[in-house]
Every structure is written in structure tokens, then in C-alpha cells.
Amino acid sequence: MAAGTYHRFSGGGWRSNDRTEARMDVPHPSLRNLYQQQLPRVSSLNENIQPLISHIGSLLTMSLGPGLYVILSNLPGNLPIGRAEAEDLSLGPKAIILQPPGVQPSVWSVEKLDDGHYTLRVRNDPVGAESNLLWAFLTGNDQQSHWNIVATGQQDAYLVRLTNGAAGLELPEVIPETQVAIRQLVETPPTDNQVFIFRRILME
Numbered sequence: 001m002a003a004g005t006y007h008r009f010s011g012g013g014w015r016s017n018d019r020t021e022a023r024m025d026v027p028h029p030s031l032r033n034l035y036q037q038q039l040p041r042v043s044s045l046n047e048n049i050q051p052l053i054s055h056i057g058s059l060l061t062m063s064l065g066p067g068l069y070v071i072l073s074n075l076p077g078n079l080p081i082g083r084a085e086a087e088d089l090s091l092g093p094k095a096i097i098l099q100p101p102g103v104q105p106s107v108w109s110v111e112k113l114d115d116g117h118y119t120l121r122v123r124n125d126p127v128g129a130e131s132n133l134l135w136a137f138l139t140g141n142d143q144q145s146h147w148n149i150v151a152t153g154q155q156d157a158y159l160v161r162l163t164n165g166a167a168g169l170e171l172p173e174v175i176p177e178t179q180v181a182i183r184q185l186v187e188t189p190p191t192d193n194q195v196f197i198f199r200r201i202l203m204e
């Protein structure tokens with residue numbers, strides 16, 4: 001056997017064929033002690049990483065699927081978000097508001113795109129941002145916005161962000177007919193007026 005090569009011996013270790021090299025059949029005591037000292041650190045690291053992995057996994061499984069939804073405010077009363085029952089007859093954009101109690105909630109169509117972003121429609125009209133407010137546009141799709149809809153960890157609760165920055169939907173007040181605003185979502189965790197509940201409509 002050539003000098004400097006290794007062969008496996010019956011004890012399960014490896015022995016150098018070069019007699020000038022140190023035998024490493026058994027770890028040196030100092031190496032063994034160092035390994036034992038590192039075990040608690042590795043165990044502690046695993047304990048910290050596992051909950052994070054579980055949380056990320058739960059958020060992935062909560063990704064919003066396409067379909068028909070009612071969108072509710074996460075503020076006291078959980079009033080629906082949508083268009084007014086009575087609107088002017090123009091073809092101008094229509095405000096997306098906190099609907100008052102007792103009205104029929106608007107039905108939203110949620111479409112998921114190939115890039116993971118979403119489009120939102122209400123009464124079949126695309127919903128987008130203009131002048132820091134949320135509108136449904138009746139003519140053309142040039143103002144249609146694409147959205148990131150991000151799970152918060154709360155059941156059916158999501159942030160709705162524009163895809164080109166940190167801005168997203170926020171409800172300025174808990175007053176019926178308040179228009180939904182577009183504002184910077186920088187709070188961590190998000191405040192209740194930035195969180196919206198998506199309740200799927202099951203078709204029979």
C-alpha cells in the first residue's frame with residue numbers, strides 16, 4: 001500500500017499507512033471535550049429554528065386561493081368592505097368603502113396570477129389605487145393594480161399591499177362609508193385597521 005494512504009481497520013476507525021503520521025483512531029480528549037461543549041449550543045439553535053420553520057410553513061399553507069370572497073374589516077363589528085349600494089351613474093371610478101350595517105356585502109373576485117400576485121374585482125370591475133384611495137374602475141384596465149396578499153398568521157386575515165412598495169390597504173376610521181385608503185404599512189405587527197378578513201363564498 002502506498003505511503004500516505006488510509007485503510008479501514010477492524011475497530012471501525014481509519015489508520016494511516018504512513019508511520020510518520022499521527023494515529024487518529026480515537027479522538028483526542030481535548031477534541032472530545034470541545035464537541036461535548038458544542039452540543040448544548042446546537043440543541044439550543046434547533047429549539048429556536050424549529051418554531052420559525054413551523055411558522056413559515058403555516059403561513060405558506062394559508063396562502064389565499066382564487067375564488068369569490070366577502071372582505072371584512074378586522075375592526076370591532078367586522079363590517080364588510082365594498083361598493084356603495086347607491087352610486088352615481090357616471091363612468092367615473094367608484095369608491096371602495098366600509099359598508100354600513102344591514103347592507104348586502106359586496107362579492108369580490110380574487111384572481112391569482114402566475115407571478116404570485118393578485119387582482120381584485122368587485123361587481124366585475126377591477127380595483128386599484130388612485131390618489132392614495134381605493135377605487136373600482138369602470139372603464140379600461142389601465143388603472144388596475146396588482147396586489148400582494150400576505151397572510152398574517154390569524155385565520156382568514158391578510159394584509160393587502162401594492163406590489164411596488166410597502167403601501168397597502170388601511171381603513172382610516174370605523175365609520176360606515178369611510179373610503180379605504182392606501183398608506184405605508186410599516187407597523188410590526190400590523191394594526192387591526194390594516195388587516196382584512198377574506199371569507200370564501202362556497203358555491204352550491
